[in-house]
Amino acid sequence: MxxxxxxxxxxxxxxxxxxxxxxxxxxxxxxxxxxxxxxxxxxxxxxxxxxxxxxxxxxxxxxxxxxxxxxxxxxxxxxxxxxxxxxxxxxxxxxxxxxxxxxxxxxxxxxxxxxxxxxxxxxxxxxxxxxxxxxxxxxxxxxxxxxxxxxxxxxxxxxxxxxxxxxxxxAHGVRLYGEWRDMRAEMVAGQYRDIHAEATGASGLDEAVVIAILKSALYTVERPLALGASLAAADDQTLDALRAAGRCAGLAFQLRDDLNGTFGDPALTGKPADDDLRTRKLTYLLAVALTLADTTGDTEAAEVLAPGALATSHESLARMRDAIERTGARAAAEAEISELAAMSLRYFARASSDPALRGEFAALVERASGAMAFRTGRPR
Structure with missing residues (x-):
């Protein structure tokens, strides 16, 4: 009591x-x-x-x-x-x-x-x-x-x-709870898709994006934005704009997390930088690397990153990192993060005309994604 x-x-x-x-x-x-x-x-x-x-x-x-x-x-x-x-x-x-x-x-x-x-x-x-x-x-x-x-x-x-x-x-408890209920279900679905992809050796880019959205993007940005908006009785137009902004920013956040999980400094991120590689987790970064390796005919990179090619030593981890870098996947992920961040701010501008609030949101997107701030709503 x-x-x-x-x-x-x-x-x-x-x-x-x-x-x-x-x-x-x-x-x-x-x-x-x-x-x-x-x-x-x-x-x-x-x-x-x-x-x-x-x-x-x-x-x-x-x-x-x-x-x-x-x-x-x-x-x-x-x-x-x-x-x-x-x-x-x-x-x-x-x-x-x-x-x-x-x-x-x-x-x-x-x-x-x-x-x-x-x-x-x-x-x-x-x-x-x-x-x-x-x-x-x-x-x-x-x-x-x-x-x-x-x-x-x-x-x-x-x-x-x-x-x-x-x-x-x-007074807005029903809407608040509805957002919360859906968020919890999405999180569980995303976690399952993650371990299912690992168990089946999935490598597809579409699968990687679905996992990123369900496991992280929704509950990191989209649902929090909608939860807050529901407490202010947001109209459908505002909610739609916020959901779109949150989906883009959440994906940018997860792609940055993928990069940190492969190339990050544990002293700065607070977590290991080899877990994703060690378990061959299906991240956007890995899926893009495999796609690019196939497109360019880089058979060595494809073999190093293929299902079953688990990294068990510092040398094998280094080979996987080198393969991802060599295919151009790291640069592609960085470019996608920047584009997603810019799209997020454009969608948010449809929900709010307050320049100060848009600046606050831009700073958050920058912090979440590691992309440069877009204070005016346009890439600089």
Whole structure:
């Protein structure tokens, strides 16, 4: 009951609208801290062991970092649709999105076997170390996998609870929940398509784009924009423009993530730079490289990147990177990111005539995609 009473009290306190998207990302930290504190106390009331081992780890993971891009995009959608005044609902929606992100990252690291996240041990690796340190029985790996899956599930439960409470407190709750419901289903579908492509050795460009859209683009930008806009009773025209802007920016974000997952510096990205290659994940980058290798007759690159050609050493990883670079796929991805970013800003301009807000959105797209800012809505 402590957690429920605390949450209800939070909802009763209006939050003044942040002035900018950056202000929103700062304000959501306060909201997240309140929500996480309430959930931890609720977990403690239920069971102190799982509270310490699971709830505390989720809290630490959520507060350890993250760009809070989804919160910022939700704020942009809210403002583009005319949102102003009390920003409580949009900030709580942003906090729910950050909890969904925690769930997605924890589960993704388990599925990919990634050891590092946000510059520290991934959740399953942390649980495995706990198993070893505490001299627990059974397989450390099995325990760690199960515990991390449960931690991801709990983060999703917290996100759902927060979004439901927010939806019940606003006149636009039905629309808000509809966007949220679809977003969760898309995320699961995208994750499955990802592992299905890996298991079947898929290499097609169309398949890679579908995975990028479902797994990342929708819940990173398009759905946050629509969630924010739904809280301001956006009309269909505005929603359509925001969805198109979000789809383009979300794809640009995922393509940048593909590049970072192959050529990035772990010290800067906070995650390994070889996971995608090691598992031969079907990314847009890989699909383009295979297409270009086939087009140009680069049989060596095609063989290095073909299904079954898993990288198991530094040398084989280097050969895969060289093949991708040599085909021109890296340059093609960079060009596509720039074009998608520019398209995103053009669509957003249809939803908002406010130059300041368009500038805020441009800065977010630049931050998400690594593309140069297009402050005027045109590539510079």
């Amino acid at each position: 402590l957690g429920l009473r605390s949450t209800t009290a939070e909802q009763a306190k209006p939050v003044e609208a942040p002035l900018t998207a950056i202000d929103a990302t700062t304000s959501v930290e306060t909201v997240l801290a309140q929500v996480l504190d309430a959930r931890r106390r609720q977990a403690q009331d239920i069971d102190p062991v799982s509270a310490q081992d699971v709830a505390d780890r989720i809290t630490s993971f959520v507060q350890r970092g993250g760009k809070r891009l989804r919160t910022a995009f939700a704020w942009c959608g809210w403002r583009a649709a005319g949102g102003c005044g009390d920003a409580t609902a949009v900030l709580r929606t942003g906090a729910a999105l950050e909890l969904v992100q925690a769930c997605a990252l924890i589960h993704d690291d388990v599925m990919d076997g990634s050891p590092i996240r946000r510059g520290a041990a991934a959740m399953h690796v942390d649980f495995e170390q706990m198993h070893l340190t505490d001299r627990m029985r059974g397989s450390p790996e099995s325990f760690a996998t199960a515990a991390a899956v449960l931690a991801g599930d709990m983060a999703l439960v917290w996100a759902d609870d927060l979004l439901t409470e927010t939806a019940l407190s606003t």
